[in-house]
Amino acid sequence: MNKMVTLADVARAAGVSAKTASRVINGDPQVAPATRARVEAAVEALGYQVNVLARSLRRGHDNVVGVIVESVRDPFFSEVIGELEQLITPRGFTVMVASNTRGSGREREIVEGFIQRSLVGMIVTPQDADYSFLRSIRMPVVFIDRRPRNLDADVVLADDRGATLEGVNHLARYGHRSIALISDALDVQTVRNRYEGYLDAMREAGLPVDPSMVRIGCLDADMAEKETVDLLHLPQPPTAILSTRGETSQGVVRALHRHDATDVAVVSVGDFALADSVTPAITVLDHSPTLIGRYAAERLFARLDGESGHPITTTIPVPLIARGSGELPPRAAVSG
Amino acid sequence: MNKMVTLADVARAAGVSAKTASRVINGDPQVAPATRARVEAAVEALGYQVNVLARSLRRGHDNVVGVIVESVRDPFFSEVIGELEQLITPRGFTVMVASNTRGSGREREIVEGFIQRSLVGMIVTPQDADYSFLRSIRMPVVFIDRRPRNLDADVVLADDRGATLEGVNHLARYGHRSIALISDALDVQTVRNRYEGYLDAMREAGLPVDPSMVRIGCLDADMAEKETVDLLHLPQPPTAILSTRGETSQGVVRALHRHDATDVAVVSVGDFALADSVTPAITVLDHSPTLIGRYAAERLFARLDGESGHPITTTIPVPLIARGSGELPPRAAVSG
């Protein structure tokens, strides 16, 4: 419709220079009240809107924080985003989100896209990319959930190995000896750590690790469901299942319910919707997305506020919440 | 560290003008292969990164699509975002997300913030704001889930009234006469429509609408859970509950499970995680976020591609998926 109203237009209408109009827009106190009023009136009258692009170009940075997660659809990450947004927005920044879908090969491309936009900072869920290209960057970047390859940087993560370790111990304490593992693909470091925790705990508890009990590569709930069904059909099905992600746990639960096998004990690393409402309710190791978001924001703000020391690793606790499914006794050896 | 490498630097290193370097960066075919190679080498050598801010300022628009939802934490909306991102990104646009939390009063502010960034387009979940201020805007905006107040625009929504209508009919068909409603707050149009569908269906079925059976204002799962518990404690508890949102349904399910009242029939408008795994599995009216996202993207692309006709309203179907909970018979009149 009408051409965009510029600051110059406002200045002209108010009878001042562009710079003075700019001062008013930006809340500079060094402006006479009368002048300020005149400019504000002009802004109102003309319906002026700042051009953020021009402003950011001039300032050299854009008031936007980039957030890269594995998938915005994953409730874990959408919760992380929600928490980040809630903490970041009040500081006057906008949030730009991108999913770095597993295996898309676009990891570096996405990060560079954000760099090209002169963002003030980024919070990144790294995948397998070589992050050494970020070494000479000035923009603060906080990594979450995993460590970036070839870069020493601020990271916020959970004690993954400790989580599965505790999961196995918990189940063993209730008498389980045949504990299956439903795990994501091992190309993600987080997953590897959880896998190791499982192996170590099994070893320490003196339990045999039966390869048929270890199901790696369950990328989503559907795959986890299939593997669980398969486990149930083994001649000697497991009496307990440890699932390493909220999403895969949903698949496990679905399988157990559909096959009337809810007497199989379950521990899930990662809470999920209705985990407390199925029967029995699911015992979880609460790998909290809210906490990860909170600490990541904290780290980012510290860097934005000028903190300049060595990279810091923040490890969040992963408390066990017993709800029933993880406290079931081993079921009778033979079953359907 | 080192000052940012500019196009001019690249041009200098390659021994060409800035414009020629620009041509290479933007894939203009009108460049001699030898020149192109030289520029590309310079880009590589200097590690040049475009300054998107400068480019967008010059071009007059930024290749970003803004998406405003009610809350990124709500699985319904995170699914919408996921679908949008998947469709929008391949077109070379980035996605900027913002939550317009209920009652934050920041609705117009958020939309204007996006306008100030010269985005190419927006997809907006309107709340109660007066959207007449968007009348003279040139940027295409597609509204989802609800109609904007005081603006005739492209909208993608579900047949909300029809959904609850069918929900009630379905339950009545199975013999229910005492059907409670767990509903969100009525200040959202979508919710009002669903509420009306409930009332109309009850009337048409000749069923009395008991005010104590109608629980309005359940903003989240927790509030829905409380109201459900309250319903269960009525002298004459309902034999069926119709919940108008996936999130509130989770609260309903939790309450029923915790109070051993899973013999109360349930129909949920909106699917949710594990709805098919609880016992009984939850019958839903599938208000699909994926479809909403898909049609919204379609509408936006059409406008971006120059379509200029009248605003279009796209209504998505809301099919009923019977899973068990909606097909339960009315339970015995007296209960705990």
Add this chain to the structure above:
DNA sequence: CTGTTAGCGCCTTCAC
């Protein structure tokens, strides 16, 4: 308290 000048980095226009 206010204005002038200059330029952020890029691309459009038009010339050659």
Add this chain to the structure above:
DNA sequence: GTGAAGGCGCTAACAG
């Protein structure tokens, strides 16, 4: 096929 000039809208730097 290539280049020179100018400006997108804004704000730093420096006057006054």
